Amino acid sequence: RKEVEQDPGPFNVPEGATVAFNCTYSNSASQSFFWYRQDCRKEPKLLMSVYSSGNEDGRFTAQLNRASQYISLLIRDSKLSDSATYLCVVNVKGSGSTLGRLYFGRGTQLTVWP
Amino acid sequence: DVKVTQSSRYLVKRTGEKVFLECVQDMDHENMFWYRQDPGLGLRLIYFSYDVKMKEKGDIPEGYSVSREKKERFSLILESASTNQTSMYLCASSFTRNRVAGSTDTQYFGPGTRLTVL
Numbered sequence: 001r002k003e004v005e006q007d008p009g010p011f012n013v014p015e016g017a018t019v020a021f022n023c024t025y026s027n028s029a030s031q032s033f034f035w036y037r038q039d040c041r042k043e044p045k046l047l048m049s050v051y052s053s054g055n056e057d058g059r060f061t062a063q064l065n066r067a068s069q070y071i072s073l074l075i076r077d078s079k080l081s082d083s084a085t086y087l088c089v090v091n092v093k094g095s096g097s098t099l100g101r102l103y104f105g106r107g108t109q110l111t112v113w114p
Numbered sequence: 115d116v117k118v119t120q121s122s123r124y125l126v127k128r129t130g131e132k133v134f135l136e137c138v139q140d141m142d143h144e145n146m147f148w149y150r151q152d153p154g155l156g157l158r159l160i161y162f163s164y165d166v167k168m169k170e171k172g173d174i175p176e177g178y179s180v181s182r183e184k185k186e187r188f189s190l191i192l193e194s195a196s197t198n199q200t201s202m203y204l205c206a207s208s209f210t211r212n213r214v215a216g217s218t219d220t221q222y223f224g225p226g227t228r229l230t231v232l
Contacts, residue, residue: 034220043204043223044157087157101147101172102221106156 003027006088006105013112017078021108023071023088031100032091033064035073037084038107044087047073078112085109117141118224120205126230133192135227137205145208146188147221148172148180150201157204163188164210195231203227 006023013019025033033050048055050062050071061074071088088105121136137146147162149172159172161180169180177199181189188207192199206221 043225045223046220049220101159101162104157106154 002105003092003103004088004090004105007108008106009108009110011108011110013078013110015078015080015112015114017112018074018076019078019110020075021073021086021088021110023073023105025069025071025088025090025103027090027092027103028069029093030069030090031093033062033071034089034091034102035060035062035071036087036089036104038087039084044104047086075110078110080112080114083110083112118205118207118222120203120224120227122227123225124228124230126232127192127195128232129196131192131195131231133195133229133231135190135192135203135205135229137188137190137207137224138186139207139222140186141207141209141222142185143207143222144185144210146182147206147208148178148188148190149204149206150174151204151226152201160190195229197231199229200231201229203229 004025035047036044037047038044048057050064052064054063059076063072085107087107090103091100093100118139127133145164148160149157151157158174160178163169163182166185179191204226205224208221209219
């Protein structure tokens with residue numbers, strides 16, 4: 001079983017739409033959670049961290065449910081510039097002297113059309 | 115601003131060649147990582163390093179080795195390139211947030227090297 005599973009997409013939505021991405025993770029030792037964004041032919045970049053209390057950054061809202069091991073990202077009022085692949089990312093704690101590492105979902109592709 | 119640079123954006127090599135991919139970061143990050151990214155498979159971790167001269171295997175280390183002689187530089191080596199190593203290679207670096215708790219901070223990625231092995 002993969003550490004991180006995401007909606008495969010692709011999502012094609014009109015400008016102004018609200019779109020939600022979901023993600024589940026399998027390792028209960030996961031300790032921090034992120035959404036990264038990757039534009040076509042570019043490197044991934046951090047979009048936002050995800051906290052248990054939920055957090056918002058402008059049009060973007062991230063939620064974490066530790067009991068269900070579920071993460072979500074909501075984008076409101078979609079813009080053309082939101083078109084990208086969104087990666088769900090989980091930091092799993094290391095054991096012993098080993099530090100944690102990130103596990104990436106395969107990504108969900110979003111296309112916003114005019 | 116964090117900057118992670120990779121030696122080449124595009125590289126074409128022949129089967130059997132030894133290939134070096136270089137990555138340099140300028141933020142004094144302890145941790146460095148090499149991933150490959152393939153369509154439908156996402157990002158897969160090849161090797162990582164938490165300190166100079168230290169290395170840990172990731173999920174797909176076979177056919178690769180790494181070198182970390184200086185803190186800012188992490189090299190990925192394909193000892194004998196094969197066509198199934200054609201891929202996008204991404205380097206990343208991060209701070210250690212809490213060594214006792216075993217947690218690291220946000221990873222910053224380089225622009226990637228698209229390697230084609232013929």
